[in-house]
Amino acid sequence: MDALFVGGTMLRRGLLTPGNPVRIVRQFAALGRWGFGLAGELRQAAARSPRRIAVIDDQRQVTYAQLLHRAERLARSLPVAPGERIGLLCRNSARMIEALIGATTLGADPVLMNTGLSAGQLAAVAKDQGLRVLLHDDEFAERAALVDGVEKIGEARFEELIAQAPAANSSPPERPGRTIVLTSGTTGVPKGARRPTPGGFRPLCSIIDRIPLRAQDRVLIAAPLFHTWGFAGLQIALALRATIVLRRRFDPAAVLDDLVRHSCSAMIAVPVMVQQFLELPEPARKPALRAVAVSGSALPGGLATRFMDRYGDVLYNLYGSTEASWASIATPADLRFAPNTAGKPPYGTRIAVLDPDGKPVPQGEVGRLFVGNEMLFEGYTNGGSKTMHEGLLATGDLGHVDAEGRVYVDGREDDMIVSGGENVYPGEVADLLADLPQVRDVAVIGVPDEEYGQRLAAYLVLRDGETLAPETVRDHVRQHRARFCVPRDVVFLDALPRNATGKVVTRELPR
Template sequence: MALPFLVTTLTRRGLLKPGSPIRIAAQLGALRNWGFSLAGELRQAAARDPDRVAVVDEELGKISYRELLDRAERLARSLRARYGIAEGDRIGLLCRNHHGLVETAIAGPLLGADIVLVNTGLSGAQLADVVREQRIRLLVHDAEFVDLTIGLPPEVDQLDERGCADLVAAAPLGELRRPGRDGRTIVLTSGTTGTPKGARRPTPNGLGPLVAIIDRIPLHVGARMMIAAPLFHTWGYAALQMAFALRGTVVLHRRFEPAAALEAARRHRCTALFAVPVMVQRLLEVPPPATRPPLEVVAVSGSALPGGLATRFMDRYGDVLYNLYGSTEVSWAAIATPAELRQAPTTAGRPPHGTRLAILDRDGDPTPTGQVGRILVGNELLFEGYTSGTGGDGSGRDGGGGLGLLDTGDLGHLDADGLLYVDGRADDMIVSGGENVHPSEVENLLAELPQVREVAVIGVPDRTYGQRLAAYLVLLPGEALDPEAVREYVRRYRARFSVPRDVIFVPALPRNATGKVLTRELRRYHRA
């Protein structure tokens, strides 16, 4: 990343603001000794602003950076003494958003251990598979998940949140030196179509990744950020990293409830909200508060924005919505600003500074403007590969024929203005009667119907045409539609082969804990 751009962006966001020379020296020393990991970012923030509030949660209230670092170090010493956690071990975290997850996510790397962020929506069988495949030695979990842990192997140690609190309170004395290896963070893929895989996240080697994001999303030093997106998800965890890098204040709730989130954002004077798109949709389903929270940024990621959602949200809360398109594997690919979402509500935006984006056809050649192809991405924070108990490891890098890019598995196109549009997963596209059909195109169209709360469109087998579309709709309370009216609406705006033969009304779409629709669950409604 070019130095002038780096310095300019850091200055705009307040990171180069003068301060106490002693504290600045301590801050730089913390980054030099501990790097740009979550633990390193916490240490630099504690060195520069030790008394600033780092985390606000429902259990402990306000926790300063000094206190958070002390609690994480105490927990690390206890994990070393009680369980023998050492370099190379893996700690699984099955927790909702609260201070305990944050402290453990820091304590592990302080010992050189890896952290595996476990999706809270897994079944007991899936959890057992993840624990085995990721070679988790210690599983730290909230009390509510104790029933899921019954089938775990006896050699896997378990620690609930009360046990963690006891370890913090009764920590032995001792010194924590920087370990010989950096602890890595392993994030599970969404697992919407099968067992989730572990993706090993790299530690940033400088300020480049942070600068790339905050250039497009205007976050400033000291921002008060509500992180509603799950911290076990790439987006929620990235928000936590950015908050610590900016020496901001993080507001956490274990569960997302729209009215309560708006009130908490107002009460804690939050200037930023990090969420997944389904949460933004839920915010529109409750009455607007009498006093708006002072939100300047509502940043979403994790799944596509349904058609019209961006415009409806900004009409109510102002032009504050930013949409980041990325994945567990590529981190980020593009960011859409409010102005771009006003211009094109379904766009994924533009690549941040230093990000390379290519749309390639089946032969690996760039596609013309407007033509759909595979989306490939290159940036400073591509994942390091998948992890498994058997040592299997693959990244899909160089999927663009030696370009050093990573294939996202998505299809998309660029318009004449250079805006990116995601047309769906490559494996979601169906061929119906010889025609290529993208379900997301029909999905976005149906989402604009005023009676529809949410919709999913998928491909299902067809004896005559090979495949056909099936649409699953959730209606708003008191609204009504019939299948033929839905088909006629699609027929009016799309080609005949895009008309869903199956139109199924369901009470709710099955989603995982990050809001992604579970297509395998939808197929249970289907009758061939």
């Protein structure tokens, strides 16, 4: 069954097309020798399509052969040993890809650092992860300088290492380098999660079976590469021998122009980026997109429908996490039916909704979401893990499943509050408020309350020129939800505090 699924999916997505026999042999030999990690995927792409443009960023474009050449030279000159860790504090660029693949080629473990980390957080993560080297973009030099006990490599030194590398052929390390992705850290210091290396084609096919990405597409990766979804987009793009379009900073108007100028057929993004697209005037020339795949946070109420009304039925929403990789994927048809659904589990993935005792809850009832697939993380670098139940990983979310098997995420386990004895889900209220035409952005959280234990507080960002009274907000919730869902506190802000991946940093919301 697996072989039929994998073969059929690869055929549909253009991965089994005829070509130069010698290059095809070299392509599969590279995978056989290097495996299905980033180092192997780049080598198979360079063997099959060496002259194809691999990356277009703000400064240059490189072919697959050139990208591999630079990554290999860097691997031979990085001042780290196999098994040591190197932090990468970089924005989206060809340089970051070269650093990632150079480190794994050597057998070192790259740690993907969030560019939004403060100097204190950066120092704490460097210590927690035991970094030997911190490779950074020049714009982060001042922040990096405050990290003690770690060798720093800026952009000029990076180029020197490549230029001075000894000439030699790289061979696979005894121990393949493992990429470490940091958790979002919205509530504290980020933890390092060890990402597994795919064992074959099935993980790729599970995604591209549901999201129509094809071999040799042009894919704009707007999600940060240090984020789980941006990193996954890079893995998929290399496997597809795609041309990857990158921009160091997300600017919706510039990205929209890039999509048209570079004839991109797909975009990898986070929901807040799609939301910002809709705040632009409708473009005179729209990109010819086949897929806009988003992940990383919940889709605000009505966003999916509004986006597809403007850009066509091309939106796909992947629900997953740093630890679980993916759990479900919503297609445009799913989102038309229910804009707040997380879709259905893809091939090879199981979802269970369990009560506190680990027993399945009835269909439609809210419970703890558990997921199982072959790409579950290998534990945190501090030795910790997450709750498991019969081979399934706890996502930390609460949700339910409808009669058609669609998954709905009702909120985080630690976000649910008990107000006056009633269970209240802040996300449900946030979705309701997001539908108000005056509201551009919204967050709802639980705060302590002397009488009821906890209560809801709503934080709203209004569209330019709009006004809204707090009591109007409360009345809107009263009309559609139970009284205990009505936020006692309604706070208007100029902007919500979000991290680089678009998640609201709740600890920075005013109390």
